[in-house]
Amino acid sequence: MPHHSTPRRFSYLSLAAALLFAATTARAQGPGLDRAPTPVNPELVARPSFRATRTTTPVVVDGTLDDAAWAAAPVLTDFVQQLPSTGYPALFRTEVRVLYDATNLYIGAVNYDPEPQKAITVGLERDFVSSNSDIFGVVFDTFNDKRNSFLFLVNPKGAVRDEQTFNDSRNIVEAWDGISTVRTRQRDSSWTLEMTIPLKTLRFDASRDPQTWGINFIRRVRRVNETSYWAPLERQYRVHRMSKAGTMEGITGLKQGRNLQIKPYALAGNSVGAQVPSGSLGSKADIGGDLKYGVTPSLTLDLTVNTDFSQVEVDQQVVNLTRFGILFPERREFFIENSGSFTLGDVAERNYRMGASLSDFTLFNSRQIGLTKDGLPIPIAGGGRLTGRVAGWEVGLLDMQTQRAGTSPTENFAVARVRRNIFGNSDIGLLAANRQATDSSGTYNRSYGVDANIRLLGNLIINSYFAVSDADTASSDGTAGRVSAAYRGKLWNTSAMYKRVSDNFDPGIGFVNRRGFQQLYGTTGIHARPKLKLIQELNPYVEADVYTDLDGTAQSHNLTAALDIFFQPDGELKLEVNDWFDRLDRAFTPFPGRSIPIGRYNFRNAKATYTSTQRYPVYGNASVQVGDFYNGTNTTLSGGLTWRPRYDISFEGTYQHNDVALPSGAFAADLAGVRLKYAYSTTLFGSTFVQYNTQSRSFVTNARLAWRYAPLSDVFLVYTERQNTFTNVRNERSVAIKVTRMAAF
Structure with a gap:
């Protein structure tokens, strides 16, 4: 079997040693002089708790927190920074109140900000991109098992992102949809919110009385990159880490009702194309639906009939x-x-x-x-x-x-x-x-x-x-x-x-x-935190990933030395060098008409990736990789740019260019995409996505309009087209309108 090798261009061990030494030395210099002298250790500080307050007075959810019922609730404050200065008191004060009755939870928050008009809102659509926005959030561990949770995040314009998590944040289900009602207001020196969460949207054991739930609150001020928590968290954890949460105690008399949801749908559409399954071709009118029933307080049955997913966005190539x-x-x-x-x-x-x-x-x-x-x-x-x-x-x-x-x-x-x-x-x-x-x-x-x-x-x-x-x-x-x-x-x-x-x-x-x-x-x-004005963290590391046959014969490996630099207040630069080995037992075709023969290959490359701050209307990322590719070379340039002229609209562009030269011939593999998103309100939004891939020679278009006219009830209008640009054959073209209605009992 022939062996292919390229000259060694990088001294991995010496580079790795230098990176580790430099970062360790930087860490030894200690924290910055501009920080408060008495931080808490999030790993050692006691977990906070409070006693839940039951209300018999109606709460009108309008974002003002002026109902008399709120006066009875304890004020939860003293949030602690996770970023940028872990363990220090939050610079932006947050006050939280929690009420409940037999069927609802009520959350009220005052998010103090001397310039609330500068609070950053990114998107009005449901499940907005929370990492780019100012947010307030609450997460519940309803069984107090310190593993599973329900999360609700709200931005200053009242958009909601909700998630379900399992196994202490190991599995995060971002597409989970709960029921909630949210209103926000902008004040002279704060933005405020009120939220109602029906208990029927959460799972808990109603037979336990009184109950204790795990709970935590998060506040992010995006323009200064401050993230703080009521129950402090080390910087490597996310809000879903329920093993580190506080508790809400003394919850009594909760009712889940029948815990029955019925969600029928009606659909009309048309599909044509060479790859459309025969049973889906032509015009179509259909009905079906889903049913959710709480068999016990802790066991849920979901049934679906004539299941349809025509509203789902197509896969990105x-x-x-x-x-x-x-x-x-x-x-x-x-x-x-x-x-x-x-x-x-x-x-x-x-x-x-x-x-x-x-x-x-x-x-x-x-x-x-x-x-x-x-x-x-x-x-x-x-x-x-x-x-x-x-x-x-x-x-x-x-x-x-x-x-x-x-x-x-x-x-x-x-x-x-x-x-x-x-x-x-x-x-x-x-x-x-x-x-x-x-x-x-x-x-x-x-x-x-x-x-x-x-x-x-x-x-x-x-x-x-x-x-x-x-x-x-x-x-x-x-x-x-x-x-x-x-x-x-x-x-x-x-x-x-x-x-x-x-x-x-x-x-x-x-x-x-x-x-x-x-x-x-x-x-x-x-993960070093040096005394450098513009650097938040230095993360040098080395990796070895080695594959062998089942009998121990070398199959492939990747040896990496890398440095991740996190800037202050945000932004990231990652540098890495890689040494690759791969044994091909059969020819490999990375691109139509271009093959790599059987052989043993050593090759090396280097890569740099920069991700900009997302605090401004224009932000993006860029990456360049240069080096060898089996018995040839490859230069990869990729990047993305987002422009948000306003909080309710965004234009996104992505591009990747692979310039590969092989003895069997050179080729360029390109992937380009454009996305437009517009939200008229928190209940009406649309998006259009177009992508072209030269490797598969395919052109994809997907346009969606969604109107949430009632809780978990939607109208969708969707257009999808997939075209093979080499054969000029339309693989799929479909249009569908779908109406769903959720009824809860």
């Missing part, structure tokens, strides 16, 4: 110059909700470098249900999901039935998941999945997995799993396993992992991007 597949994110509401209950695989941990993520392996991938490999819909007859808690176990059951579409047979998909908390903030679990054709063929694929996620001493985590696949053909029988350990403190961030996937491992309802290997991964680095 990518340029893939690797040998491995790509996992696209789930965007369909039914599968997103409570998805964390079914997760088993390479789960990432925020602010830990783990060497793998769910894009490498997950035992359950809901995109296997009702979608072709090209992301086009396969009709779903219906199904059900049961999630919640039973006798100390977190449980998840899912069963879905698809219909025949072209060459795709009718299939049944079933998943069962159980998980139990141990040692406080750790868990063990099991998952079983079955994919079976329900036609005469009877083909099946089954997979089983066990996992354990152990957290010790707060910052040391040990993750492991073992999975088996079993199918009607032996070519899909195999195993996968992993064990990893990681530590993240104030200074050090280090982890190690071992993973093994057999040649024939093939989970039929999962995703695995690589088979037949052993993986060894290790990394170490520091």
